[in-house]
Amino acid sequence: MSQGGSSAGPDSGDAGGSGNSGTSPLAGLSGARVLLxxxxxxxxxxxxxxxxxxxxxxxxxxxxxxxxxxxxxxxxxxxxxxxxxxxxxxxxxxxxxxxxxxxxxLDAGDVRDIYTTRRLVECAAVRTEGPPPRAVAEIRAAVETAEAAVAESRWHDVGTADLRFHSAIVALAGSRRLNDMTRRLLAELRLVFHVMADPHRFHEPYVHRNAAIATLIEQGRTREAAEALTAYLDDAEAQLLGGIAERTRDRRR
Amino acid sequence: MSQGGSSAGPDSGDAGGSGNSGTSPLAGLSGARVLLxxxxxxxxxxxxxxxxxxxxxxxxxxxxxxxxxxxxxxxxxxxxxxxxxxxxxxxxxxxxxxxxxxxxxLDAGDVRDIYTTRRLVECAAVRTEGPPPRAVAEIRAAVETAEAAVAESRWHDVGTADLRFHSAIVALAGSRRLNDMTRRLLAELRLVFHVMADPHRFHEPYVHRNAAIATLIEQGRTREAAEALTAYLDDAEAQLLGGIAERTRDRRR
DNA sequence: CTTGCCGGATTGCTCAACAATACGTACGGT
DNA sequence: ACCGTACGTATTGTTGAGCAATCCGGCAAG
The missing domain is CATH 1.10.10.10 (Winged helix-like DNA-binding domain superfamily/Winged helix DNA-binding domain)
Known part of the structure; x- marks a missing residue:
């Protein structure tokens, strides 16, 4: 449902650290902790x-x-x-x-800044050698969620799934801190999405490209995946900058 | 002086945006703002x-x-x-x-996490095409500061200059957000430095490697610079992990 | 049109209080 | 001696009120 976006806040920083070196007899409880x-x-x-x-x-x-x-x-x-x-x-x-x-x-400068960061981080994450299979699976899952949302015209969920896709890409690097940074970055980015006239026409065309990138990653063709991702991000950035310019022009008159 | 490390907090996020499109007759005041x-x-x-x-x-x-x-x-x-x-x-x-x-x-898992992030971000930043000359100059300046500090045995300043060096490297990417993330990451890292028996022996050998990396960057040999940087970070990580293991062992007995 | 001034409104920060929770300790049972 | 329980105390979580500092709008004077 639409409340899916809430997610756990990046707050309350996971006290003990991710160490938790295997041998604990009480694994499996860490998940139940958030229920409490x-x-x-x-x-x-x-x-x-x-x-x-x-x-x-x-x-x-x-x-x-x-x-x-x-x-x-x-x-x-x-x-x-x-x-x-x-x-x-x-x-x-x-x-x-x-x-x-x-x-x-957020102004145009912020958008450029965010996409500069995304290009750097996401492309580098894609090239990670020996990424955890779990992360790769999550990428595919995000793509499928997006495709299902498109089929049912749930445009808002399409956007959410898109961000989930990119979170999953960064997760390839396997760093909790990088994941947190990305979550915050994408949250900021959502502020900009609202300037787009109709979000569904903004997100929809990217779903196919996500699927293609996911396939490349699964096949281990990381270089091609990184290139596709760069092109993807360039296009999205340009489109957002266009939206901002348009809004600015409207506001001026 | 030892208070050099204070710096402006990553707080108070630079409100208005970097726009400030030139034509204002009151340029030059934006610098005085921080004095207030x-x-x-x-x-x-x-x-x-x-x-x-x-x-x-x-x-x-x-x-x-x-x-x-x-x-x-x-x-x-x-x-x-x-x-x-x-x-x-x-x-x-x-x-x-x-x-x-x-x-x-911070435990061993945190150190690995931090260095995973650093490897990804710093190496990608080094490969940035057409980095701002200002950032390249800052890298060299950090190296020189470090060398001066070594010559005068100011070991604490050596560590500070080292972190400044790595901040400058990330600045090659030209993203304010990436810089902020790095500042926070390096601040976290300083928490770990204290586990090293004597910090000066920890930092000192890296100064030469910094200088070599700086030269490679200045010459545009980004691939080699990235490789040197990776090796650098691997070594530093291993050394810190060793320090943590040692401390843990001591604590246990 | 600019400059100076004033009053209202909002924020920055403090203080004091109470409820909710965690921890140390003594108690009692086995 | 060991274990679980109950209790008292200290600390945190949250509230509410209050005052000084600051900003914003409007208005008068030059």
Whole structure:
């Protein structure tokens, strides 16, 4: 369902570290831990706000007044401020001293910056030697989810599956930190998607290209996969920059 | 001076965007903006704590009790909690619900994770085509700083210059976000440096290799530079893992 | 049209309090 | 001596109110 995008916040950093060197007799419980509602108000608050921002319920530029928002959300101002600090650190929101926090507005420079990072990270991840089979499978799964969503015209889910695809690509590198960075990067990127007139025409053509890239990866043709990915990212970037230019022009008149 | 490491926090994200399209008659003021002490208590607090943690004044595992720390630092508990949220998001500190915040202890898995990320990002950054000359110059400057520090046996500064070198390498890619990620990654890494018996013997041998890599980059021999960098990172990782294993063994007995 | 000033509104930060949770310890049973 | 339980204490989680600092809008004066 559409709430799939919520995901666990990048917060609450996985305390003990990923070490957990095999020999523990209690493996298999780490998954159940998240079920135990051990999430603070601040985390839930940040998740809710993040979801709202990503979903477009709070358009870029919106000011989030502390007093009003706190009353609206039924939490204290102090608690809300802690959540704001998290979101600001993630770049979803900017915090202007003595002015307030605003939903981040990304400009052309930001888009170029994000895609520069993506090109570097994703292409390098694709070339990882001996990637974990689990990650490769996840890529294929994301493609299939996207194709199913296209078949049923669930355009929003198409976009979600697309981001899942790219997360899976980065996961080829097998680094938790790289995954976290990517999650944040893609969350930022969703802020830009809203400038596209109709998102489905934006995401739909990329599904086929994703499938092709997935196949190349499965076949171990990493060089070709990286090239296809670069082309993919270049096109998406250009399209987003076009969308931004258009919006800017409209705004000007 | 040893306080050189402070630097501006990765906080307060550069609001307006890098646009500022030339024609403004008031250029030259954007530089003066930082002089205007527009930093909140939370930012300064986070900077201070970050510096203390990085410098080793607060060893990994140390608990930072809110009440005591707030009184010690002369700030409110709420303000301190906001700073803690930032540091937790950066990974320098972990926040265990209802237990408190502790200076992060990195294990072998974390070191591997960090170096996996560094290998991917730094090597890819080195291969950037047409890097800004400014970034190349910064690399050379970092090398020279390191060499000067070695000559005068300022080992702490050698370590700082080394990290500056690697930041400069990532800057070749020309992405602000990538730079920020790297800054955080290297800050985390400093937590591990403290496990090395004597840091100077750890950093010193790498200075020559940095110089060689810098030369390769200046000559545009990016492939060789990337290979040298990979070898460099592999060695450093192995050495750190050895240090951690040793510490673990000591701790056990 | 610019400059200076003022009042209202918002944020930055503090303080104090209470509820919820974790930890150490003493107690009792076996 | 071992184990589980209950309890008291300390710490964290969250709230609410309050005041100083700062920003924004409008208005008057030059």
């Amino acid at each position: 509602d051990r999430t603070s108000t601040v985390s839930k608050l940040a998740d809710a706000l993040r979801a709202q921002i990503i979903e477009g319920g709070l358009p870029p530029g919106t000011q989030l007044a502390e007093h009003a928002a706190a009353k609206e959300l039924g939490v204290s101002r102090n608690t809300l401020r802690e959540a704001f600090r998290l979101l600001a650190h993630e770049g979803l929101v900017i915090h202007e001293p003595h002015r307030g926090v605003f939903v981040r507005t | 002490d527009r930093t909140s208590t939370v930012s300064k607090l986070a900077d201070a704590l970050r510096a203390q943690i990085i410098e080793g004044g607060l060893p990994p595992g140390t608990q930072l009790a809110e009440h005591a720390a707030a009184k010690e630092l002369g700030v409110s508990r709420n303000t301190l909690r906001e700073a803690f949220r930032l540091l937790a998001h950066e990974g320098l500190v972990i926040h265990e619900p209802h237990r408190g915040v502790f200076v992060r202890t």
